[in-house]
Amino acid sequence: xxxxxxxACAFAFAVLAAAGCAPSAPDKPTWVDDVxxxxxxxxxxxxxxxxxxxxxxxxxxDLYEDTLENGQQxxxxxxxxxxxxxxxxxxxxxxxNGSAIPTRAxxxxxxxxxxxxxxxxxxxxxxxxxxxxxxxxxxxxxxGNSKGDDTLELDYIVSDADRESVTxxxxxxxxxxxxxxxxxxxxxxxxxxxxxGGAGHVSFDTGTLCAGTYKLSASITDGTPxxxxxxxxxxxxxxxxxxxxxxxxxxxxxxxxxxxxxKVAPITVEFTVHDGDGDYPVTYTVTAVKGDExxxxxxxxxxxxxxxxxxTVPLNxxxxxxxxxxxxxxxxxxxxxxxxxxxxxxxxxxxxxxVSSLDPASVAIRFNSGGGPEGKGILAVxxxxxxxxxxxxxxxxxxxxxxxxxxxxxxxxxxxxxxIQKREMPPKSSKQLIGAAPDDVLxxxxxxxxxxxxxxxxxxx
Ligand code: HEC
Ligand code: HEC
Numbered sequence: 001x002x003x004x005x006x007x008a009c010a011f012a013f014a015v016l017a018a019a020g021c022a023p024s025a026p027d028k029p030t031w032v033d034d035v036x037x038x039x040x041x042x043x044x045x046x047x048x049x050x051x052x053x054x055x056x057x058x059x060x061x062d063l064y065e066d067t068l069e070n071g072q073q074x075x076x077x078x079x080x081x082x083x084x085x086x087x088x089x090x091x092x093x094x095x096x097n098g099s100a101i102p103t104r105a106x107x108x109x110x111x112x113x114x115x116x117x118x119x120x121x122x123x124x125x126x127x128x129x130x131x132x133x134x135x136x137x138x139x140x141x142x143x144g145n146s147k148g149d150d151t152l153e154l155d156y157i158v159s160d161a162d163r164e165s166v167t168x169x170x171x172x173x174x175x176x177x178x179x180x181x182x183x184x185x186x187x188x189x190x191x192x193x194x195x196x197g198g199a200g201h202v203s204f205d206t207g208t209l210c211a212g213t214y215k216l217s218a219s220i221t222d223g224t225p226x227x228x229x230x231x232x233x234x235x236x237x238x239x240x241x242x243x244x245x246x247x248x249x250x251x252x253x254x255x256x257x258x259x260x261x262x263k264v265a266p267i268t269v270e271f272t273v274h275d276g277d278g279d280y281p282v283t284y285t286v287t288a289v290k291g292d293e294x295x296x297x298x299x300x301x302x303x304x305x306x307x308x309x310x311x312t313v314p315l316n317x318x319x320x321x322x323x324x325x326x327x328x329x330x331x332x333x334x335x336x337x338x339x340x341x342x343x344x345x346x347x348x349x350x351x352x353x354x355v356s357s358l359d360p361a362s363v364a365i366r367f368n369s370g371g372g373p374e375g376k377g378i379l380a381v382x383x384x385x386x387x388x389x390x391x392x393x394x395x396x397x398x399x400x401x402x403x404x405x406x407x408x409x410x411x412x413x414x415x416x417x418x419x420i421q422k423r424e425m426p427p428k429s430s431k432q433l434i435g436a437a438p439d440d441v442l443x444x445x446x447x448x449x450x451x452x453x454x455x456x457x458x459x460x461x
Pocket of ligand 1: 039042043044045046047052053054055056080083084085087088094095096101424427428429430
């Protein structure tokens with residue numbers, strides 16, 4: 001049966017490739033013509049935005065270049081080229097669970113990066129290519145509806161005729177806003193809202209904006225170098241029939257993935273609040289939330305601002321947290337609810353934080369002493385990571401180098417999530433790239449040392 005199929009195939013190929021007999025991979029594949037279509041067909045359902053199916057959220061494979069999402073650097077396919085090639089062709093274990101990709105697709109990966117994926121260094125081999133006739137992305141938007149006088153709800157459709165992944169944002173910019181409100185420090189701008197290809201929905205919090213007219217515009221790109229499409233989408237009128245502006249609440253800390261340990265430093269939730277029409281005092285509650293569990297953390301006197309005094313600058317509020325109310329867990333969030341003197345309300349939920357009560361006195365390990373392999377501390381625990389981080393296989397644009405203490409500070413939380421909680425590092429590609437399985441690069445024992453070191457605030461000495 002197999003032979004018959006093969007022969008039939010060879011015949012068909014001679015006439016011109018028929019179904020099942022794809023032409024061989026090009027010697028010099030490009031992203032737009034060859035690699036991206038393979039990604040779209042096999043990888044992007046997990047490695048897109050948001051990441052799905054348990055895939056890491058630190059990179060996406062639908063985009064060629066790196067991007068920023070919520071202030072975090074997200075690596076694109078060009079940066080991840082070597083690893084795409086390894087997992088997609090040499091190891092062949094992506095997509096997971098046995099659904100291997102066609103041989104031609106594997107060849108495309110290898111020709112794109114270099115034989116066995118270990119070839120020449122990036123980036124020259126990662127050809128992006130250009131489409132002879134690139135179709136610009138387009139956006140259409142419905143007229144939008146206001147929910148009460150509080151939010152502007154918009155549905156959009158972003159299309160790209162040649163199926164590239166589109167990223168961008170929607171922006172409300174001031175056209176002419178109420179002068180008195182502005183003078184009192186009222187808000188006339190909102191952060192741009194991210195949009196993506198396909199159909200989507202965004203919601204602008206116009207309840208905190210000074211009354212007036214605002215211009216709605218979009219900025220989108222399909223990744224073609226130098227191409228950003230700007231579109232004016234009309235004017236929006238913001239009115240506050242009740243005459244009351246909602247208070248504006250912004251988080252100061254904790255940031256995403258913060259590691260909090262009440263025995264290392266007092267835990268506080270810090271935010272700013274500003275009421276555009278001066279309805280002070282504002283009152284607030286802070287609640288710690290984990291799954292179904294809720295704990296009220298608000299101190300006895302929970303208000304800010306003096307009645308009748310219009311503050312032109314936002315007030316800073318710090319709420320001390322009773323750490324004994326929080327069990328050890330990586331999935332706490334804080335819910336901040338604020339209402340102004342006329343009862344207009346706003347609420348904010350912080351990103352997830354890691355809470356621990358591990359006693360620092362019980363943890364001996366330091367950055368370069370106090371235990372670990374040969375008593376050399378975390379530096380030696382992470383010794384196996386240096387081939388890829390700081391070494392010859394270094395990831396472009398990734399400046400985490402285990403031997404440099406200064407590169408840790410912004411990544412303690414990322415290290416915890418990626419290495420301890422989700423176990424994405426060391427990656428499975430370690431085996432092919434540095435000849436050591438992930439469990440040998442970082443043993444269970446060393447992972448535990450890293451966990452403890454992180455949870456007591458990563459002491460240096
Ligand atoms: C069903 C979801 C899913 C699909 C589809 C999928 N992946 Fe993954 N991918 C994962 C998960 C989960 C991980 C993290 C665990 C791991 O490394 O195995 C991962 C990790 C990776 C990594 C980083 C880990 C390393 O070893 O460096 C790369 C690179 C990767 N995938 C490439 C691909 C490519 C290329 C495709 C398409 C050919 C693909 N993936 C399709 C789920 C998926
Ligand atoms: C085989 C190569 C390889 C090894 C070994 C390796 N990494 Fe990575 N690491 C990567 C790649 C590729 C990325 C970028 C893709 C991703 O985020 O999954 C990455 C990303 C990371 C990030 C995210 C950094 C950021 O700013 O987003 C951290 C943290 C990290 N690695 C820690 C480690 C630690 C700790 C070890 C050792 C225990 C280790 N890695 C070993 C290849 C490697």
